[in-house]
Amino acid sequence: MTTTSAQTTWLTALRETLPPDALHVDPETLAAHTRDSAPFSEAGTPAVVVTPVTVEQVQGVLRTAHAHRVPVVPQGARTGLAGAANADEGGIVLSTLRMDRILEIDPGNRLVVCQPGVTNRALSDAVAEHGLFFPPDPASWDTCTIGGNIAVGAGGLCCVKYGVTADYVMGLAVVLPNGDLVRTGRRTVKGVAGYDLTRLFVGSEGTLGVIVEATLGLRPPRRPSLALLAAFGSTTAAGEAVAAIIRHGHEPSALELMDAVSTSAVVDLGHPILDRSAAATLIVESDDADPARALDEIARLCRQAGALTVTVAADQEQTTAILDTRRLVLPATQVKAEQMPGDTTAFIEDVCVPRTRLAEFIDQIAAIAEEYGLYISTIGHAGDGNLHPTVVFDRSDPDAVERATRAYDAIMAAGLELGGTITGEHGVGTLKRDWLSCELDPGALRIQHGIKKLLDPLGILNPGKVLAI
Amino acid sequence: MTTTSAQTTWLTALRETLPPDALHVDPETLAAHTRDSAPFSEAGTPAVVVTPVTVEQVQGVLRTAHAHRVPVVPQGARTGLAGAANADEGGIVLSTLRMDRILEIDPGNRLVVCQPGVTNRALSDAVAEHGLFFPPDPASWDTCTIGGNIAVGAGGLCCVKYGVTADYVMGLAVVLPNGDLVRTGRRTVKGVAGYDLTRLFVGSEGTLGVIVEATLGLRPPRRPSLALLAAFGSTTAAGEAVAAIIRHGHEPSALELMDAVSTSAVVDLGHPILDRSAAATLIVESDDADPARALDEIARLCRQAGALTVTVAADQEQTTAILDTRRLVLPATQVKAEQMPGDTTAFIEDVCVPRTRLAEFIDQIAAIAEEYGLYISTIGHAGDGNLHPTVVFDRSDPDAVERATRAYDAIMAAGLELGGTITGEHGVGTLKRDWLSCELDPGALRIQHGIKKLLDPLGILNPGKVLAI
Numbered sequence: 001m002t003t004t005s006a007q008t009t010w011l012t013a014l015r016e017t018l019p020p021d022a023l024h025v026d027p028e029t030l031a032a033h034t035r036d037s038a039p040f041s042e043a044g045t046p047a048v049v050v051t052p053v054t055v056e057q058v059q060g061v062l063r064t065a066h067a068h069r070v071p072v073v074p075q076g077a078r079t080g081l082a083g084a085a086n087a088d089e090g091g092i093v094l095s096t097l098r099m100d101r102i103l104e105i106d107p108g109n110r111l112v113v114c115q116p117g118v119t120n121r122a123l124s125d126a127v128a129e130h131g132l133f134f135p136p137d138p139a140s141w142d143t144c145t146i147g148g149n150i151a152v153g154a155g156g157l158c159c160v161k162y163g164v165t166a167d168y169v170m171g172l173a174v175v176l177p178n179g180d181l182v183r184t185g186r187r188t189v190k191g192v193a194g195y196d197l198t199r200l201f202v203g204s205e206g207t208l209g210v211i212v213e214a215t216l217g218l219r220p221p222r223r224p225s226l227a228l229l230a231a232f233g234s235t236t237a238a239g240e241a242v243a244a245i246i247r248h249g250h251e252p253s254a255l256e257l258m259d260a261v262s263t264s265a266v267v268d269l270g271h272p273i274l275d276r277s278a279a280a281t282l283i284v285e286s287d288d289a290d291p292a293r294a295l296d297e298i299a300r301l302c303r304q305a306g307a308l309t310v311t312v313a314a315d316q317e318q319t320t321a322i323l324d325t326r327r328l329v330l331p332a333t334q335v336k337a338e339q340m341p342g343d344t345t346a347f348i349e350d351v352c353v354p355r356t357r358l359a360e361f362i363d364q365i366a367a368i369a370e371e372y373g374l375y376i377s378t379i380g381h382a383g384d385g386n387l388h389p390t391v392v393f394d395r396s397d398p399d400a401v402e403r404a405t406r407a408y409d410a411i412m413a414a415g416l417e418l419g420g421t422i423t424g425e426h427g428v429g430t431l432k433r434d435w436l437s438c439e440l441d442p443g444a445l446r447i448q449h450g451i452k453k454l455l456d457p458l459g460i461l462n463p464g465k466v467l468a469i
Numbered sequence: 470m471t472t473t474s475a476q477t478t479w480l481t482a483l484r485e486t487l488p489p490d491a492l493h494v495d496p497e498t499l500a501a502h503t504r505d506s507a508p509f510s511e512a513g514t515p516a517v518v519v520t521p522v523t524v525e526q527v528q529g530v531l532r533t534a535h536a537h538r539v540p541v542v543p544q545g546a547r548t549g550l551a552g553a554a555n556a557d558e559g560g561i562v563l564s565t566l567r568m569d570r571i572l573e574i575d576p577g578n579r580l581v582v583c584q585p586g587v588t589n590r591a592l593s594d595a596v597a598e599h600g601l602f603f604p605p606d607p608a609s610w611d612t613c614t615i616g617g618n619i620a621v622g623a624g625g626l627c628c629v630k631y632g633v634t635a636d637y638v639m640g641l642a643v644v645l646p647n648g649d650l651v652r653t654g655r656r657t658v659k660g661v662a663g664y665d666l667t668r669l670f671v672g673s674e675g676t677l678g679v680i681v682e683a684t685l686g687l688r689p690p691r692r693p694s695l696a697l698l699a700a701f702g703s704t705t706a707a708g709e710a711v712a713a714i715i716r717h718g719h720e721p722s723a724l725e726l727m728d729a730v731s732t733s734a735v736v737d738l739g740h741p742i743l744d745r746s747a748a749a750t751l752i753v754e755s756d757d758a759d760p761a762r763a764l765d766e767i768a769r770l771c772r773q774a775g776a777l778t779v780t781v782a783a784d785q786e787q788t789t790a791i792l793d794t795r796r797l798v799l800p801a802t803q804v805k806a807e808q809m810p811g812d813t814t815a816f817i818e819d820v821c822v823p824r825t826r827l828a829e830f831i832d833q834i835a836a837i838a839e840e841y842g843l844y845i846s847t848i849g850h851a852g853d854g855n856l857h858p859t860v861v862f863d864r865s866d867p868d869a870v871e872r873a874t875r876a877y878d879a880i881m882a883a884g885l886e887l888g889g890t891i892t893g894e895h896g897v898g899t900l901k902r903d904w905l906s907c908e909l910d911p912g913a914l915r916i917q918h919g920i921k922k923l924l925d926p927l928g929i930l931n932p933g934k935v936l937a938i
Contacts, residue, residue: 108712108825109854131718153661164659167636182912188821189853190633191890192622192672193897193908194935195917199668203661220718243577249600249689289758352657356577384658385578421660428662439662443651448664450923455916466663 007047007090010068014048014092017060022098024049033093036080039347039395040405041430044089046073051098055173055181055212058094062210062461063179065092071463072177074206076117076148079140081348082429084152084205084465094210096147102126103213110218111170111187116147116211123216132218135162138425139330147211153203155425157254157326160383161287164425166202168217174201174209177456187215200451205427206462208455225253225287227322228295228312230302231278235259235366238280239359241305242382245284245298246355252298254285255383256326259362261369262377262390265332266325274325275309280362282307282382283326285319329379333390336375342394347404351415352424355385364414365389372407374400386424412438428466436466476516476559479537483517483561486529491567493518502562505549508816508864509874510899513558515542522567524642524650524681531679531930532648534561540932541646543675545586545617548609550817551898553621553674553934563679565616571595572682579687580639580656585616585680592685601687604631607894608799616680622672624894626723626795629852630756633894635671637686643670643678646925656684669920674896675931677924694722694756696791697764697781699771700747704728704835707749708828710774711851714753714767715824721767723754724852725795728831730838731846731859734801735794743794744778749831751776751851752795754788798848802859805844811863816873820884821893824854833883834858841876843869855893881907897935905935 003011015023024030025048035043052058065072071091078085087093100117107130114123120141124134137156138144144154150172155164171185185191185198201208232238238257245255258266258281267276274281282302286294292312299310313319330346337344353361362378365387369376380387389411393404412422412435422428422435437445445467452459452467463469472480484492493499494517504512521527534541540560547554556562569586576599583592589610593603606625607613613623619641624633640654654660654667670677701707707726714724727735727750736745743750751771755763761781768779782788799815806813822830831847834856838845849856858880862873881891881904891897891904906914914936921928921936932938 106823106825107716109823110715131716155659159659166665176912180912182916183910184913186821186890187823187888188855188890188893189824190624190628190821190850190855190893192894193890193892193901194905194913195673195677195920196622196635196665196668196671197913197916199665202665204664208664220720246579247576247600251689352655352659354575354578354656355658356575381659386657386659419656421655421657421662423662424657424659425661432662436663441652443645443649444653444663444666447651447666447924451664451920454919454923 010064010070011048013064013068014050014061017064018050018052018057022051022053022057024051033075033095034087036078036083036085038081038083038429038431039345041083041086043083043086046087046093047090049093049095051095053098055175058175058210058212059179059181061092061094062175062177065460066178066458069458069460071460073462074210076145077119077143079144080148080152080427080429081350082427082431084427084429086430088463096145099212105130107132109187111215112218113213113215114146115213117145120144120146120149127218131221133221134168134216134218135159136165136168146214150202150211150214151204151206152427153425155386157256157381160255160381161251161253162219166199169198169202169214170217171215172198172201172211173213175212176209177458177461185215205429205466207452207466223287223289224316225285225319226291226295226313227283227285227319228299228310229273229322229325230282230307230310231275232280232282232306233308235280235359235362237306238282241282241302241307242358243356244301244305246383248301250294250298252284252383253287254283256283257380257382258326258329259378262329262333262379265336265377266328269328269332269335271325271328273311273321278308283322285323326379329377333377333392337392340392340394343396344392345395347391349389349391349408349411350423350426351411351420352384352386353415353418353420357418358382358385361387361414361418365411368407368410372403374403374407376407384424430465433466433468479533479539480517482533482537483519483530486533487519487521487526491520491522491526493520502544502564503556505547505552505554507550507552507898507900508814510552510555512552512555515556515562516559518562518564520564520567524644527563527644527679527681528648528650530561530563531644531646534929535647535927538927538929540929542931543679545614546588546612548613549617549621549896549898550819551896551900553896553898555899557932565614568681574599576601578656580684581687582682582684583615584682585614587615589613589615589618596687600690602690603637603685603687604628605634605637615683619671619680619683620673620675621896622894624855626725626850629724629850630720630722631688635668638667638671638683639686640684641667641670641680642682644681645678646927646930654684674898674935676921676935692756692758693785694754694788695760695764695782696752696754696788697768697779698742698791698794699751699776699779700744701749701751701775702777704749704828704831706775707751710751710771710776711827712825713770713774715852717770719763719767721753721852722756723752725752726849726851727795727798728847731798731802731848734805734846735797738797738801738804740794740797742780742790747777752791754792795848798846802846802861806861809861809863812865813861814864816860818858818860818877818880819892819895820880820889821853821855822884822887822889826887827851827854830856830883830887834880837876837879841872843872843876845876853893899934902935902937
């Protein structure tokens, strides 16, 4: 890549606002920051990666970018699955990874104030030491950052009971595209002073501002949990069990579903407790005051819905074994992918439908896999109606890529047809940008474009993500 | 009021878009729709009150108003306490009271779709018939409308455990100031497709659009509850009890506080179970699986914090007696007001501070009452840090009005000084509009003005509410 004279000008200006160790132009660093974890999404090589450690440095970067009209892409741990953190060719990548301090833990008000680069795990561990619980638990929680979690509105397993990231964001400090710093929200439990700007930034995928600080609500510690596993002969029966569990007022702390493909993948990996013949496996975790009693009732509902077998954990060890089956789906799918010929990859989808349409959706996904001759394993947060079909395909084979792309489109269309949304918790990024106009009505889309224009009139911040330029 | 020729023109246009029974110009109707329940707030007499029953009629009203640049003020049951529904002189009042249908109850997906004019009570009763629970319970729940609840972001007693109105709004249909209809949100539990416009309209107090339909999430039915009542010798001790209850991970379904003034007002009303000598009375309700056990532990924490007496209800009847004391504070304060000389009124305030600053805030309010020679009774949602000081004053006495106004300002200032917000659940309206700029930072305020301008470029919808024109 050659450096243009315009680039030289703004790079010089950038060097004046940042210490040397916060500015990287070596090819290895640039190459390592081109994209997040989404396939099928355009990405370029940035001209520079900046790693500020202070709010003032972030402001300096944005002011420079604004003055020179250079695109800036905020990045956390790049675990995102929609391409929202993919770099622009020749632009600036702003990594928040070094802003990783927890600034305050306030047990009396059950809140924590932190910088965006702290990982979900580090935050969860730190507040746990004070007997507190930060519920959002995306699969990548070990490495993903809080800033990224807020930017995409991340979910996880336990949000069926405890809500998603958005529900825990009380306030933010955000650097706007012009470098101005604004504070939104509050430190109080309640508050309705003015329009809700906090929620506007949550889920905006780094297109409206760079989150530099977050005030997050916390919960009392979780009680010990128990789990059960139920195997069903049809997805319809599993869907009926889910509906019955909800209808009877249960509040499981996880209510997860594995389809036939993911069930047998985990069996093949050597996990003993699953039933290979199951059309669907349901995993239910309860952290109620009396989880054994709750699970007994849930087991009865599963049997009534036609479960082939129901295994209720008697202790923590058996609970872990049951929950592990769910965690093993992705590794098991990746093993399957490696065993297939070609340069295979596993592409994780994210569609959410009304809970009552879950079984129907799973059957439609199976039909789509059949139609396009693809291996698709489906797991999901059944309690939320949020499914993650994972499409395995050979990316070196244009025909397979074409079939995978068409299957992906068919899954989106089916989800919308069932009254669902194109993304439950992964975000829009570039991957689903074109689908957004299928979901939103034209008036709502116009307002979204208006808000983008209001906050980023020059269109320099994460351009082309969520909304088309 | 004389009718101008411009008025004649747009009134004629309005008559063409509405059936005769949806347009009212008789003086009685106009006079009855000038204001909500807030004192100290400017209000005018509208030229017309319209009572549409369809979305198309609402669109017609807005299109006409937009074309002729006539201000439109949306109104529900006018139970608001910040003047957000006060009419503009010579403008249009748009009452949603006749749009009061529940359109759909979906138990499988735990949601309800309704029009804005349905009352909180009618909605709660209707979903209860399906074994479901709509938690938000503002004091005016018997008459206030869901549209109004959403517009101000209403709270209530049980939101300490179950969250506020905003937490239950999944999607909206909104008529914009130009008459366009937009739909926001979704019918799924989770969803992150695009910016969160739903939350932008929630709490915008009718300044960005007229809510014509809402999709609301529901919960499983509440379990039977028990309550306790604890009397304390100091507000500090009561505050310590609240902190201990939270710190120990309890999740009461109500955690309410009455100060010395409100306690003795209820005693004077003849309620037998309160302790007149208490500096503060705490009421705790639990709907846990084992509420008796939870309350036993909470009683122990109250005693450790120095409670003079703790009364734990043994059954539903005693629970009702305890909860009634809290409900009687406002009637008891009104009786006090009636016993005072002059044309007295009771002005309910709404400030929220971090929970740990609660006792401090109550003591400051007592000092303000002393300083300005006013009767102020304070009750509040202690678990949320949300207090409602109620100022009683003689509105026919200019000196008393002046003292009440200054006391009100002193209470706002004290709340902000403690890290609080000027409104926890009543909204900004006109009453707190000037205070909004003290709470929000200038950048955040600029964004709010920008959003108002984006959605209402002519400034015809509820002008001057929340934000200054």
